[in-house]
Amino acid sequence: MPALDSQMPKVAYANLPDVRLAYYEVGPRKGVPVILCHGFPELAFSWRHQLRALEAAGRWAIAPDQRGYGLTSRPEAVEAYDIEALTGDMVGLLDHLGVEKAVFCGHDWGGIVVWQTPLRHPGRVAGVIGVNTPFMPRAPADPIAIMRKRFGDDMYIVNFQKPGEADAVLAADVEKAMSFFMRRPLPGTPPASGGLSGDGQREGQGDGAPAPTFALLKMLQAWDPAADPREALLKPEEMAFFVDTFRRTGFTGGINWYRNFTRNWERSAGIVERVDVPSLMIMAELDAVLPPSAADGMEAFVPQLEKVLIKGSGHWTQQEKPDEVNATIVDWMDRRFPT
Secondary structure, three states: OOOOOOOOOOEEEEEOOOOEEEEEEEOOOOOOOEEEEOOOOOOHHHHHHHHHHHHHOOOOEEEEEOOOOOOOOOOOOHHHHOHHHHHHHHHHHHHHHOOOOEEEEEEOHHHHHHHHHHHHOHHHEEEEEEEOOOOOOOOOOOHHHHHHHHHOOOOHHHHOOOOOHHHHHHHHOHHHHHHHHOEOOOOOOOOOOOOEOOOOOEOOOOOOOOOOOOOHHHHHHHOOHHHOOOOEOOOHHHHHHHHHHHHHHOOHHHHHHHOOHHHHHHHOOOOOOOOOOOEEEEEEOOOOOOOHHHHOOHHHOOOOEEEEEEOOOOOOHHHHOHHHHHHHHHHHHHHHOOO
């Protein structure tokens, strides 16, 4: 088990029905807490900058290692990672803390969790903050079928459906995998205008550029770090924390979230798609997978929405531009949920 980085508070645990959830807590236990939900392949550690900023602002904040990650349990069954389980964990964490409602803030896959939580547990959500990930309405058909048709079998989410394959590729050289992912965009990269919409469809680029295939595993296997002009995102000790953790846990838990896309779609029929709480959408200018354009039209589903664009940031926004993200979150919290 890796030594806990000094940037994180002491770990605590919530014993939920089928997982032991590890979490990191800061600030006074008063007011509306902020629950910080990470994405793939990340950890509660990804929110280290925000935990410090929220604590300095006198805010109560909690960042869990979500199921399948870090110090939290990793159930065997793929179905144990569906959206009902993931949102249920967040409610279970609130019950453990003795809290009725919280503001849920999520990045990447964590963003899907926090936008879905008010649909399934409306009485437990005070507000929502999406980082890069917009609210995604239910797809018109099975999203995996849509992505396979548009991008092919090598598209990473489609590829992730194959049992064990992506797990083995990523685990074969964890340091290489994490170094491949955790990079800043190249200087001068034009603002992202494509990416994946909520149903996996390609959004128009408007520049005549070919649509990418998002064949990340093939890109990783062919990748030469010495030839990559992108700047490394993490300090060596930060990278070591991620690498040591994923060497211990593997990637299967996180990949299993993706293996529930079809199940989640099937089981979400009939759910009213409206988020009736104060909401904030933090968009990253240079995110190629979740570009700002992916948030177009959110207001139809999220009427109390504010949007903020973080310029110069790629996908790992809360780690790439922590000062801007922290200031945005604290300002919004102060206005919408004053202490």
